[in-house]
Amino acid sequence: MSRPSVPASLKRRLFEEAGYRYAIPTCRATSALQMEHIEDWAKVQKHEFENMIVLCANCHARVTTGEIRKDAVRAYKRNLAIINGRYSLYEYRLMEAFYTKMREHPGEPLQAQVAENDYLHIKGMVDDGLLVLRRTPGGMWSFGLPISPMQALLTEAGKKLINSFFNGRDIEN
Ligand SMILES: [Zn+2]
Numbered sequence: 001m002s003r004p005s006v007p008a009s010l011k012r013r014l015f016e017e018a019g020y021r022y023a024i025p026t027c028r029a030t031s032a033l034q035m036e037h038i039e040d041w042a043k044v045q046k047h048e049f050e051n052m053i054v055l056c057a058n059c060h061a062r063v064t065t066g067e068i069r070k071d072a073v074r075a076y077k078r079n080l081a082i083i084n085g086r087y088s089l090y091e092y093r094l095m096e097a098f099y100t101k102m103r104e105h106p107g108e109p110l111q112a113q114v115a116e117n118d119y120l121h122i123k124g125m126v127d128d129g130l131l132v133l134r135r136t137p138g139g140m141w142s143f144g145l146p147i148s149p150m151q152a153l154l155t156e157a158g159k160k161l162i163n164s165f166f167n168g169r170d171i172e173n
Contacts, residue, residue, distance in 0.1 A: 006035055006047050018054035019084045023076050024068070025096065025166050029056035036060045038073050053077050072168030079164075079171050086128070090121035098154055099166045110154035116146055130158035 006014075014035050022029060036055045037044060044051055053073060055063070062068045083092065098110050114122060114133070125131040131152045139148025154162075164171045 003041065004047070006052075010047055010049060010052070011035060013049055014052055014054055017077070017080050017084070019080070019089075019092075021054075022056050022059065023053045023080055024055060024059050024073075024168070025076075025099075027056055027059050029058055031056050031058075034060070036063070038063070038070055038077070040064075068168070075168045075170045082171060083165060087124045088121050090118075091125050094122065094125070095162050095165065098158075099162050102159070102162070110159070112152045113149040114152045115149050119150070122152055125158065126152075128157075130155055130161055 015033065017023075018033070020033070022033065033054050034057060035052055037047075038051050038053060053076070059068065063070065063073055083095075087095075094112060097112070101108060101110060112122075119126075119133070122131055126133060132155055134151040134153060135146065136148050136151070139146055141147060161171050163169075
């Protein structure tokens with residue numbers, strides 16, 4: 001049986017699910033995004049949303065060899081809907097930066113400076129208790145408005161979510 005091409009609507013849905021990025025957030029590839037079957041095509045013989053994910057060729061090879069486990073790939077897929085649906089792209093980038101810092105400089109404080117008007121970019125994480133905002137006491141004011149940056153500190157819940165997301169474990173359980 002020859003392999004039919006992936007229908008355009010399914011392709012769009014998969015790319016939207018992944019936010020037009022690789023589904024595995026630790027992937028640093030710069031090659032083209034490609035759609036892969038989680039259970040091998042040879043076994044399933046059909047293109048189904050639930051069994052497909054956007055990966056780079058290298059990650060796909062690591063899934064095939066078992067270096068990246070299939071249950072982790074499924075968790076990455078489940079997490080995508082939550083991460084891309086609930087949080088802004090700014091928050092996604094912040095999670096990436098925090099994850100990198102946790103790995104490369106463990107023990108260092110996990111915080112970001114947030115300008116007053118940027119609060120809305122991180123509101124999803126603040127509302128979910130992943131970040132807490134601290135205002136610098138006696139900061140600068142201009143025309144009655146605070147202009148000093150606030151500190152956004154990552155909470156324990158925030159660390160847990162980021163570690164789960166980047167390591168292929170379900171973030172909601
Ligand atoms: Zn990859």
